[in-house]
Amino acid sequence: MAEMDTSSGGGHKKGPGVKKSKKLSTRVDLTPMVDLGFLLITFFIFTTTMSQPTAMHLGLPKDTDKPEEQNKVKESGVLTLLLGKGDVVYYYEGQLAPDASNLKTTGFKDVRDVILTKKKSTNPSDFVVVIKPDKESRYKNVVDILDEMLINDVKRYATVDISDVEFMVVQKTQEAAGIK
Amino acid sequence: MTAMCDVAFLLLSFFILATKTKPPEVLTVETPSSVSTRIVPEKDVILISIDPTGRVFFSLADNNQKEKLAIIDAVDKARNLGLTDAQKKAFGKSNSFIGVPFSQLGSFLNTPADDLKNIKMEGIPVTDSTNNQLIDWMLAAKSAFEGKKMELLVKGDNNSKYPAFQGIIAAFKKNDLMKFSMVTNPEGVPAGSELARENQTKRLAK
Numbered sequence: 083m084a085e086m087d088t089s090s091g092g093g094h095k096k097g098p099g100v101k102k103s104k105k106l107s108t109r110v111d112l113t114p115m116v117d118l119g120f121l122l123i124t125f126f127i128f129t130t131t132m133s134q135p136t137a138m139h140l141g142l143p144k145d146t147d148k149p150e151e152q153n154k155v156k157e158s159g160v161l162t163l164l165l166g167k168g169d170v171v172y173y174y175e176g177q178l179a180p181d182a183s184n185l186k187t188t189g190f191k192d193v194r195d196v197i198l199t200k201k202k203s204t205n206p207s208d209f210v211v212v213i214k215p216d217k218e219s220r221y222k223n224v225v226d227i228l229d230e231m232l233i234n235d236v237k238r239y240a241t242v243d244i245s246d247v248e249f250m251v252v253q254k255t256q257e258a259a260g261i262k
Numbered sequence: 263m264t265a266m267c268d269v270a271f272l273l274l275s276f277f278i279l280a281t282k283t284k285p286p287e288v289l290t291v292e293t294p295s296s297v298s299t300r301i302v303p304e305k306d307v308i309l310i311s312i313d314p315t316g317r318v319f320f321s322l323a324d325n326n327q328k329e330k331l332a333i334i335d336a337v338d339k340a341r342n343l344g345l346t347d348a349q350k351k352a353f354g355k356s357n358s359f360i361g362v363p364f365s366q367l368g369s370f371l372n373t374p375a376d377d378l379k380n381i382k383m384e385g386i387p388v389t390d391s392t393n394n395q396l397i398d399w400m401l402a403a404k405s406a407f408e409g410k411k412m413e414l415l416v417k418g419d420n421n422s423k424y425p426a427f428q429g430i431i432a433a434f435k436k437n438d439l440m441k442f443s444m445v446t447n448p449e450g451v452p453a454g455s456e457l458a459r460e461n462q463t464k465r466l467a468k
Contacts, residue, residue, distance in 0.1 A: 112263055119270035126277030137415065137443035138298040142435055165424075194455070215424040221312060222420040224427060225294040225444060232297055235456035243428070 140228065143240060159208030161200045163193070163227060164244065166252050167218035170259075171227075175200065182251045187259070190226055197234050211239040216249055289313055289359075291419045295449035297457060302445055303413040308403050309445075310396070312418040316426040317385025319361040320399050329406040330354045336402035343367060361385050364395055388429030396433035404437050414442035 157176045164172040164185075171193050174184045188196055201209055211231060215224050224241070231239045244252075291311055306326060311319040322330060334353040338345045341364050349371040353360075361383035362370045373381060388396045403412065414434065418427055434442060451458045 112267055116263070116267050116270055119267065119274050123270060123274050123277060126274070126281055130277055130281045134448075135293065135302045135445050136296065136298045136448045137300045137302045138296045138446050139300065139441070139443050142431060142440045142442075144438075144440065145435060194452075215428075217423065217425055219424045220420060221418040221422045221424065221427050222294040224424060225296060225418070225446060229296040229298075229449075233452060233455045233457045235460065241431075 138225065138228065138232075155210045156208040159204045160210050160212060161197065162212045162214060164248055164252055165213070165215040165219035165223045165227060166256060167216075168256075169220075169223060170256075171196075172252055172255060178248060178251070182255075185251060185255065187255065190223070190230075193227070194230060194234060197230065197236065201234065201236070206237075209236070209238065211236050213239060213241045214244040214248060215241070216244045216252055289319060291417050292421075293417060293445050293447055294420050296444075296446035297449055297451045298446060299448065300443070302415065302443070305413070306407060306410055307413045307415055308400075308407075309415045309417060310430055312416070312422040312426045312430070313385070314419045314421045316389075316422050317361060317383065318388050318396065318426055318430065319359055319383070320386055320396065321359045322403070327354055329403075332406035333399070333402040336405055337364075337367075337398055340398050340402065345371065360399075363387050364398075388433060389425045391429075391432065394429055394433055394436075396430060397436045400433050400437045400439060404439065414439060415445055416442055417445040 160176060162174050162178070166172055169190055171188050171190060172185055173188060173193075173196055174186065176184070178185065186196075197211065213224075213227055215227075228239075228241075230236075289311055291313060304323070306329075307323055309321045311321065313319070322333075331350060331354050334345065334350045337343070338350070343364060345368060349368060352371045360367070360370075363384070363386065366384075370381070370383075386395050386399065388394050416427070416430060434440070451461060
């Protein structure tokens with residue numbers, strides 16, 4: 083690496099009276115500079131956040147009591163997704179049977195198939211997904227399911243508060259499945 | 263040696279330029295990911311944050327100084343808090359990260375900025391529908407941003423429970439604020455899905 087020429091002559095002799103011209107090396111020791119450079123690189127690598135956060139848009143429906151302003155949906159085209167504890171999705175088509183026999187269980191990975199199957203089997207103008215997160219579901223679950231709507235190109239969907247009956251049913255199913 | 267040095271400094275300059283200095287966040291929130299590609303707006307933003315335990319915070323950027331004062335004035339009037347001018351000024355000066363109920367707002371604004379880190383904020387109450395204080399905040403914000411485009415952002419943590427989010431939505435609805443955005447991390451669109459196909463046709467059309 084770079085070194086300084088500190089030898090004060092002593093090599094070959096010059097003639098008498100000829101001054102020894104001091105030849106300084108032009109090479110500078112770069113090691114500290116490179117050290118510093120890499121130190122800064124590591125610092126910036128760790129502090130950089132590469133991906134900027136994105137914004138997911140959501141429009142809310144207006145609550146209304148007037149029947150003519152309310153959206154009517156056909157029972158056959160409705161898919162209701164109940165978000166429960168522990169990242170579990172419960173779903174039913176149409177209306178919930180009194181004995182909850184049509185309530186099925188799935189996870190966030192398989193919910194896409196459920197949505198797509200329902201979407202294919204129903205008339206596009208009747209297809210509505212109703213999302214009902216319960217008290218124990220996480221914020222991530224809600225965003226994930228809204229994201230799923232976007233991925234599967236579901237045109238009509240709504241988030242609705244869970245009803246007491248449904249909450250009870252979900253609780254029962256959870257107990258049966260051993261989710262605490 | 264010289265080559266290595268060159269590379270090192272090239273990388274260094276790249277990272278310096280690519281880095282965006284972010285102000286230190288008071289609250290660490292891990293946002294969920296979504297396929298959305300819209301970049302988060304930075305101007306005229308009202309940010310509602312939810313932390314993992316479900317506490318709700320209200321904040322807006324420092325460059326909306328005028329709106330800040332309007333908001334604190336409106337809240338003060340609506341709730342008869344009797345805030346002094348000094349307290350209102352403190353709200354304007356602080357990074358206005360509010361996470362206390364109205365009953366504690368006065369003493370919260372009295373605290374010098376250096377001590378704010380040590381204060382345990384309990385969050386704005388939203389889950390109780392009879393005492394959803396975010397409604398007042400949103401009403402104040404809405405009137406303060408009159409005639410301007412206000413960007414409503416909700417930044418929730420993965421693990422926060424749904425009721426907090428529900429309370430926030432209720433507060434938005436009460437004030438006829440029907441559009442808002444949720445801050446998320448970008449995520450790839452799953453291959454073969456409808457959205458992926460749609461994006462592809464769009465790309466081909468270009």
